[in-house]
Amino acid sequence: MSVLGSMFKLTTFSFFVGVFIIFFTLVVLLYSLGSMRGQKNLPQYYFYIILTMLSALGVVLANDLLILLVFWGFLGVLLYLLISFGQKERTSQTAKKALMIVAGTDLLMILGIGLVWRLVGTLEMDKVHILLTSPTALVAYLCFVMAAFAKAGAMPFHTWIPDTAVDAPVSVAAFLPASLDKLLGIYFLARVTLDIFHMNHFTNTFLMAMGSLTIIFAVMMALVQHDLKKLLGYHAVSQVGYMVLGLGTGNPVGIAGGLFHMLNHAIYKSCLFLSAGVVEKKAGTTDLDKLGGLAQTMPVIFISFLIASLAISGVPPLNGFASKWMIYSGIIQTAKGSGHLWILWLMSAMFGSALTLASFMKLVHAVFLGQPFKEIPRTQTPVSMWFPVLLLASLCVVYGVFSKLPLKVFILPSLGQHVVFGGVWNSYAAFLLLLSGLFIGLVIFLLGKKNSKRLTAPFVGGEDLSQYPEMRISGTQFYRTIEDMVFLKKVYALAEQKVFDIYDVIKRIAHQSFKVLSRLHNGILPTYMAWCLLGMIVLFYVLIK
Amino acid sequence: MIYIFVCYGFLLSAMMGLIASWVDRKLTARIQYRVGPPFFQPWFDLIKLSGKELLIPTTALRQVFLTAPVFGLASVILASTILWLNDLHASQSFVGDLIVVVYLLMIPSICIMIGGFASGNPLAGLGSSREMKLILSYELPFILAVLVPVIKSGYSLRLNDILAFQMQHGVMITSLSGFLAFLVCVLCIQAKLGLVPFDMPEAETEIVGGPLIEYSGICLAIFKLMKYMLLFVLPFFVIILFWGGWRLTGVHLWLGLLKYIIFILLVVVIRNTNPRVRVDQAMRFFWGTLTGLSSIAVLLAWIGK
Numbered sequence: 118m119s120v121l122g123s124m125f126k127l128t129t130f131s132f133f134v135g136v137f138i139i140f141f142t143l144v145v146l147l148y149s150l151g152s153m154r155g156q157k158n159l160p161q162y163y164f165y166i167i168l169t170m171l172s173a174l175g176v177v178l179a180n181d182l183l184i185l186l187v188f189w190g191f192l193g194v195l196l197y198l199l200i201s202f203g204q205k206e207r208t209s210q211t212a213k214k215a216l217m218i219v220a221g222t223d224l225l226m227i228l229g230i231g232l233v234w235r236l237v238g239t240l241e242m243d244k245v246h247i248l249l250t251s252p253t254a255l256v257a258y259l260c261f262v263m264a265a266f267a268k269a270g271a272m273p274f275h276t277w278i279p280d281t282a283v284d285a286p287v288s289v290a291a292f293l294p295a296s297l298d299k300l301l302g303i304y305f306l307a308r309v310t311l312d313i314f315h316m317n318h319f320t321n322t323f324l325m326a327m328g329s330l331t332i333i334f335a336v337m338m339a340l341v342q343h344d345l346k347k348l349l350g351y352h353a354v355s356q357v358g359y360m361v362l363g364l365g366t367g368n369p370v371g372i373a374g375g376l377f378h379m380l381n382h383a384i385y386k387s388c389l390f391l392s393a394g395v396v397e398k399k400a401g402t403t404d405l406d407k408l409g410g411l412a413q414t415m416p417v418i419f420i421s422f423l424i425a426s427l428a429i430s431g432v433p434p435l436n437g438f439a440s441k442w443m444i445y446s447g448i449i450q451t452a453k454g455s456g457h458l459w460i461l462w463l464m465s466a467m468f469g470s471a472l473t474l475a476s477f478m479k480l481v482h483a484v485f486l487g488q489p490f491k492e493i494p495r496t497q498t499p500v501s502m503w504f505p506v507l508l509l510a511s512l513c514v515v516y517g518v519f520s521k522l523p524l525k526v527f528i529l530p531s532l533g534q535h536v537v538f539g540g541v542w543n544s545y546a547a548f549l550l551l552l553s554g555l556f557i558g559l560v561i562f563l564l565g566k567k568n569s570k571r572l573t574a575p576f577v578g579g580e581d582l583s584q585y586p587e588m589r590i591s592g593t594q595f596y597r598t599i600e601d602m603v604f605l606k607k608v609y610a611l612a613e614q615k616v617f618d619i620y621d622v623i624k625r626i627a628h629q630s631f632k633v634l635s636r637l638h639n640g641i642l643p644t645y646m647a648w649c650l651l652g653m654i655v656l657f658y659v660l661i662k
Numbered sequence: 663m664i665y666i667f668v669c670y671g672f673l674l675s676a677m678m679g680l681i682a683s684w685v686d687r688k689l690t691a692r693i694q695y696r697v698g699p700p701f702f703q704p705w706f707d708l709i710k711l712s713g714k715e716l717l718i719p720t721t722a723l724r725q726v727f728l729t730a731p732v733f734g735l736a737s738v739i740l741a742s743t744i745l746w747l748n749d750l751h752a753s754q755s756f757v758g759d760l761i762v763v764v765y766l767l768m769i770p771s772i773c774i775m776i777g778g779f780a781s782g783n784p785l786a787g788l789g790s791s792r793e794m795k796l797i798l799s800y801e802l803p804f805i806l807a808v809l810v811p812v813i814k815s816g817y818s819l820r821l822n823d824i825l826a827f828q829m830q831h832g833v834m835i836t837s838l839s840g841f842l843a844f845l846v847c848v849l850c851i852q853a854k855l856g857l858v859p860f861d862m863p864e865a866e867t868e869i870v871g872g873p874l875i876e877y878s879g880i881c882l883a884i885f886k887l888m889k890y891m892l893l894f895v896l897p898f899f900v901i902i903l904f905w906g907g908w909r910l911t912g913v914h915l916w917l918g919l920l921k922y923i924i925f926i927l928l929v930v931v932i933r934n935t936n937p938r939v940r941v942d943q944a945m946r947f948f949w950g951t952l953t954g955l956s957s958i959a960v961l962l963a964w965i966g967k
Contacts, residue, residue: 410782412723419723423776432772433758433765445761445819452817460960464805467761471801474768478775478794486723486779487787540759540819547757550667550743554736557672558884562732565712565880575719575783575876590784595791598942599798 123241126180130531134177134304137380138297141387142170144505145292151502152288152394153202162202166292169195173297177304182230182240185305189226189264192301193219196293200285211284214620215277222267222274229260233313245313249320258320261309269302270294271361272331275354276618279338282350283403287394290346295353295390296383303360303379307372311532316367321451322458324365329465332358336472338612341600343593345393345403345484348476349386352429355469356382362466363444369534371447376528378440381516385425385437388509392422395502396484400493405480406591410489417503419485421510426481428513430474434544434551436513439520441470446539475596483592490591518548666750671743675898679890680704682926686893689930704890711883719876721782730780731877731884734773738888741766742895748821749898749907759819760808763899767854770888771797774863777885778873789872792941793863796853799941799948800860804850806956810834810843811903813963825907833906839962844904846956848925851896852932853944855889859936860944897925 146166153162172195175188193216200212230240232253237245247254267274278294285293310316310324335355342348360382363375395418396411397403412419428435431442444466452459516523521544529536600609615621637648683704691698718724744758744766758766775793778786811834812819815827834840853860864872877885901908901921908918939947 410721412726412780416725427772431765432769433762438765442761449812449817449819452813460806460809463809464802467805468802471768471798474772475794475798478772478779478790481776482779482787482790486726486776486782488721488782488784539817540761541757542759542762543757546663547740547744547762550663550671550740550757551736553664553667554672554739555732557739558732558735561712561735561884561887562728562880565714565716565883570716570718572720573717575721575781576870577783577785578870590787590791592787592791595794598795598945601942602945 124181124184125178126243127178128531129533130304130307131177133527133531134300135174136527137300137383138170138173138177141292141296141300141383142166144387144391144509145288145296147501148291148391148394148505149288151499152398153286154499156202156286158202162199165195165199169199169293169297173301176301180242182233182242182245185242186223186226186230189268189301189305190220190223192268192298193223196298199289199293200281202289203285205284207280208284211277211280215281218267218274218277218620222264225260226264229257229264232257232260242308242313247314249314249317254314255320258309258314261313262306262324265302265306265309266327266357266361267302268298268305269357269360270298270354271302271327271357272334272354273617273619275331275335275357276615276620278353279347279350282346282353282390283344287346287390287397290350291387291390291394294350295386299353299357299360299379299383299386302357303364303376306361307364307376310364311372321365321367325362325448325451325458325462328358328360328362328365329462330358331355331361332469333465333472334617336469336476337605337608339476340472340479340596341609342476343405345396345405345408345480346390348405348480349389349393352389352473352476353382353386355473356386356429358469359441359444359466362462363440363447366444366447366451368447368450369532369536370443370450370538372534373524373528373532373536374440374443374445374447376531377443377520377524378437380523380527381428381436381440381513384509384512384516385428388421388425388506388513389429391502391506391509392418392425395498395506398502399496399498405483405593407490408484409487409591410485411493412485413489414493414495415498415503418498418506421503421506422485423481424510424513426477428517430477431470432474433517433542434548435517436515436520437517439517439542439544441466442540442542443538449539450537479592479595482590482595487590487592518544520544663747666746667739667743670746670750672739675739675742675746675891675894676887678922679887679892679894680708682893682922683890685923685926686930686933689927690934693934708883708887711878711886712880714879716879716881717876719781719783722876723780723782726780727777727876728881730773730777731881731888734770734777735884735888735891737766737769737773738891738895742891742898745821745895745898745902748825749902750910751822760812760821760824760903761819763821764805764808767892767896767899768797768801770892771854773888774873774885777877777881778875781873781876783876785869786873786875789863789865789869789875792865793856793873795941796856796860796863796944799945800850800853800952803846803948803952803956804854806953806960807843807846807850808903810839810956810959810963813960814840821902824903828906834904837963838967839959840904842955842959842962844900846952846959847900847904848928849932849952850948851900852929853948854896855892855929857929858933859939861938862941862944865938893926894922897922897929901925 172188172191179185197212197216270278281294282290332355335351339348339351360375360379363371428437431438448459448463688698775790778790811824815824835844905921
């Protein structure tokens, strides 16, 4: 029992993350009943999902770094297996890429564990407290951070997420990159940052810089995407930036904000992915050019999607705002200390929020409103598909309006520190006032409603829209003005060549170096013999010396 | 709270906005050698609109199309209430801080966009996309500029702290950084209000009102009312941040009114002396010149000027 006790430990933090791991698994299982119907190998699929949940629980309950590593490794393999259920052309490459990035950083984690062992001689997480004074400690910390970044999808290890979002089944995209991997990645980052190591000014600044970069870069990429799921995938990256930024502030309100954002993000992002799944199922595509006007046929999904997109854009009084607001307060508080760069972090966080809004306005228009691309038959969406979406959307509202509730029950206890809020945000009062405002608006509306209503054709200056298909505005070209700006154009061109994709860069370097090595394999036996002989000589020399 | 909500947040702000819009229209008319409307014209407009038939385009998503104006109005009333609460009771802080107000004041634009999208009209879609690009443009310098009072008041996000600081140390606008940031804010407000030279989302002469093209009757009236209220709430927000707010006692009542009138005059003059710019020009202007200017203001504030 004592052995088990040192291996696993239930803290309030792991309880909080564990509860939501189970919650999201249930939601995804329910959704899969509808979305995966008629697919091959379903028993395996459900088995993998359950196994993923168990491994994830293992990660959050583990108290020994090695145990954590083992479960972490399972998750990488399960991710690979689950992505492979997708039926797109590039699914197998994507699965390989995800596995390579996640497993490659597992290697770093092993290195980090080794260094921790060397530094303190124990791997029990509640007993390890390391000051970041020696270079070894710093390297160990950075190794852990890289592993957490790859899992959560922060830059520069983000590239598997947009690809996974497109090529994996949508339930998997909502399950792993959107919710579970965020929870785990940020959980691990928080444990490492708050418990195992004692942060200093440098590491805090490093985290905040990485967070800000991730926010801006990923959201700029999202802005120009033409595919619904890929766009959502880039947002799954950009939102990690906020969490990392929050943790990087190093003060309680920022950290609590980061953790709260992790929870909120999992809620609205899985809601968005799941609604994208319904759209895909109905329309047969996620190409934004070929969607439009779907709100007429799926009002429930549309309302949920709208709520979730407003939540991710940080519109009060929804949940995304509550956590972003805490992160902003955290950043401002660093200004009182020694942080001179706070204004950069704050700007990227707040401006990133506006850019997020922009890309979601594009989505709302291109997918649900605007003019339809083609008639889509009204078919019933199975309850198991729309109910999870609606549930998550209503959670966005509830956690926004009653933001004190999740904070009090889950987040502040897991932090265990006294949180001082810098500003004021009384979401409940604001919600009541908003309701009263809606009431005033409604009264005015009803005053005028007694007049007659009439349906008319839309006014386009007397043209006949059906004759001019090019008059349809799909929304994909909304931000051409931004794409065409001189500096950004170059960056986008570079991104197109995958210069920022660490997987691709390493792949290219590897291919180049393999080319040199492959010259040695010229198929001539004497050459091989010579190499063998040379090798043996070196070996003998080393061994005998 | 309810008293302030109804009397100040809604009625007073709406009244001030309606008067300001009359000032705007009258002055514009005089500049163009016209007579201009009578004092109660904005009121008449609203009453007339509310009595008109409500036209709904066949392509529209009806529920969203009809409710978007109501949500926009509600958010403006909420923002205005928060501002009044902090302005009237400078010793306490209520409901929300600076960031909350900045975000709340974005909702009206979101509602206009969504309303435009929901109408299913391509011109409305075009206008809404311009509106979004305009938001992106002004948001960057605007956030930087509103950070100046935050820095000066010792990194407080509370509006009442900023007001209290100005009561003790004089208003922000008298310092160099405050003045620069104020100028940036005025131009951003111009864009937030969608007035010339930044009225390309509506651009009556090319895309026939953009997102508002399909609106009529009571829905248009609510959107108009929302815009009138913004004509008061946005300047009021800037006055609170940079110009010591508006106390409703004695001489301060008239001083506050004077500040507001000066602000409105600025807006009207800018509006009448500039042509409409394209959205990419606006973007370059906001991301280039104004962001530079507000960065300088932030740096100056940081070194205490």
